[in-house]
Amino acid sequence: MSYDTKILKPTPVNIMEAANWLQKGEVIGFPTETVYGLAANALSVEAVRKIFQAKERPEDNPLIIHISNIHMLSQIISVVPPLAYKLAQKFWPGPFTMILPKKDAVPSITSGGLSTVGVRFPAHETAISIIEAAGFPLAAPSANLSGAPSPTTASHVWQDMNGKIPVIIDGGPCKIGLESTVVSVIDDVIHVLRPGAISVEDLCNITDHVEMDTSILNPIHSDAAVSSPGMKYRHYSPKAKIIIVESDLEKFSAFMRQFDNKKNVWAMVFDSDTVDFPCPYLTYGSQPKDQARALFGCLRKLDDLGAETAYVRSPEKGGVGLAVYNRLLRAAGFEVIHL
Ligand code: TXA
Ligand code: MG
Numbered sequence: 001m002s003y004d005t006k007i008l009k010p011t012p013v014n015i016m017e018a019a020n021w022l023q024k025g026e027v028i029g030f031p032t033e034t035v036y037g038l039a040a041n042a043l044s045v046e047a048v049r050k051i052f053q054a055k056e057r058p059e060d061n062p063l064i065i066h067i068s069n070i071h072m073l074s075q076i077i078s079v080v081p082p083l084a085y086k087l088a089q090k091f092w093p094g095p096f097t098m099i100l101p102k103k104d105a106v107p108s109i110t111s112g113g114l115s116t117v118g119v120r121f122p123a124h125e126t127a128i129s130i131i132e133a134a135g136f137p138l139a140a141p142s143a144n145l146s147g148a149p150s151p152t153t154a155s156h157v158w159q160d161m162n163g164k165i166p167v168i169i170d171g172g173p174c175k176i177g178l179e180s181t182v183v184s185v186i187d188d189v190i191h192v193l194r195p196g197a198i199s200v201e202d203l204c205n206i207t208d209h210v211e212m213d214t215s216i217l218n219p220i221h222s223d224a225a226v227s228s229p230g231m232k233y234r235h236y237s238p239k240a241k242i243i244i245v246e247s248d249l250e251k252f253s254a255f256m257r258q259f260d261n262k263k264n265v266w267a268m269v270f271d272s273d274t275v276d277f278p279c280p281y282l283t284y285g286s287q288p289k290d291q292a293r294a295l296f297g298c299l300r301k302l303d304d305l306g307a308e309t310a311y312v313r314s315p316e317k318g319g320v321g322l323a324v325y326n327r328l329l330r331a332a333g334f335e336v337i338h339l
Contacts, residue, residue: 003166007154010126010169019133021166027051029143029157030130031171032122034095034180034196035150035296036157037066037140038165039130042076045107048139052109054164057146062112063139064097064180065119068131076137077119078103083207084185090206093123095176095197099184110139120180126171142179143168149236149296149331152177156300177293178323184227192216193227195323197292216326219334238299240266240307242332246314247339253277255339256311264308268298273313280305284312288321295324299331311337 008014010031018028025047027040038054040047042065052059065076070088073080077100080088084098102117111117122128131138142150143157151157154170161168181196181203189209192200195216203210213227245252252269256277259265267281271290275281284298285291302310314336315324329336 002163005158005162005165005168007158007168007170010129010171014167014169015126015129015133018130018167018169019135022047022130022134022136022138025050027054027165028130029151029154029161029165029168030127030138030140031124031154031169031174032066032127032140033124033175034122034178035152035174035176036143036154036168037127037138038143038157038161039066039138039140041134042066042110042137042139043105043107045109048107048109051139051141054161055141055144055146057141059109060112061141061146062114062118063110063141064182065106065110065117066127066131066138066140067119067121068128070121072137073119076103076106076117077101081185081188083188083190086206087183087185087190087203088121091198091202092121093128094121095123095180096120097180097182097194099182099193116184118182124171126169130169147237149238149299150179152293152296156297159300173293173297175293176320177296178320178327181323191227195320195326197320197323199319200322201319216322217329236296236299236327236331237333238303238307238331240299240302241309242299242328242335243309243311244314244328244332244336245311245339246336249273249313251339252311252313255337264306266302266305266307266310268302268310268312270313280307282310288316288319288324291315291324292320295327 097120145160152174181198182194253276261278272286284294
């Protein structure tokens with residue numbers, strides 16, 4: 001089915017229209033505080049199948065279920081350990097996803113065939129209104145084509161989903177810009193599967209038992225058993241080849257000068273950098289929070305500008321900086337140069 005995809009403002013009438021499409025088993029694009037999502041009824045096999053088709057996503061990569069109040073948890077989750085309750089109290093609504101044992105009501109297609117499922121209560125008024133109006137939890141991966149950078153504006157969603165879905169609700173640019181922190185909670189240990197705006201440091205304030213999955217900073221072979229199936233797929237990649245450069249500004253500038261003003265070689269630097277090389281460049285913020293907000297837009301822009309290669313100044317790795325670095329590593333296929 002092909003649609004004349006509409007981008008609509010989040011007015012009450014348009015939110016009702018989005019909810020109507022969802023109730024008819026269709027897929028819509030919607031804003032959250034992290035990135036835009038591609039939503040459908042999490043409890044309907046047919047509706048969820050349409051998400052996988054629109055994204056061209058492998059069916060063993062599970063989706064996150066979005067709820068609009070804590071009571072909805074009991075519809076989809078069989079056991080909530082005490083530590084998970086504590087985390088929900090502290091970080092929900094917010095950019096935080098917990099992997100928990102699913103109830104039978106959640107079809108296997110939603111959980112990628114696993115007995116657990118990711119749940120998130122987003123901190124976004126429009127997202128919450130849409131879930132409430134639909135009347136059921138929404139399965140929603142990021143609204144990009146599989147492998148592409150996640151969308152942080154409605155027009156990014158349109159680039160990837162035009163003709164494939166009826167409606168995108170436009171909530172403006174996403175406040176955070178990177179996907180939620182994903183954790184599993186087993187035996188009083190928080191296992192971080194994907195870093196996000198709720199940082200490892202934030203989690204360490206709750207308990208001493210926080211572990212980071214090795215896939216956060218290391219490549220995973222596609223046939224390896226992994227705790228988070230999403231980690232094994234190529235991710236966040238623009239068409240341009242991305243290479244991370246670990247160095248100070250002076251060495252970075254000297255390195256970039258070898259390319260003279262070759263027009264298809266780009267640099268990605270910090271806003272605060274004084275640029276002293278002839279290549280074209282983009283800036284992606286200076287502080288980790290600004291970098292998080294800017295990163296995916298910059299990766300998409302490199303493609304719009306026809307960049308073939310981009311050398312990226314490596315970010316700080318503390319707080320949300322770890323999430324920025326994790327997404328960059330994946331965009332770069334783990335290629336890092338140390339100068
Ligand atoms: O911020 C976000 O989380 C956004 C917005 C739309 O809410 N959603 C998002 O979904 O990023 P997605 O599908 O692009 O990423 C979900 C990640 C994947 O890496 C997936 O493998 C992991 O969560 N995941 C989901 N369910 C899981 C499970 N049962 N066990 C392990 N990992 C799981
Ligand atoms: Mg995604």
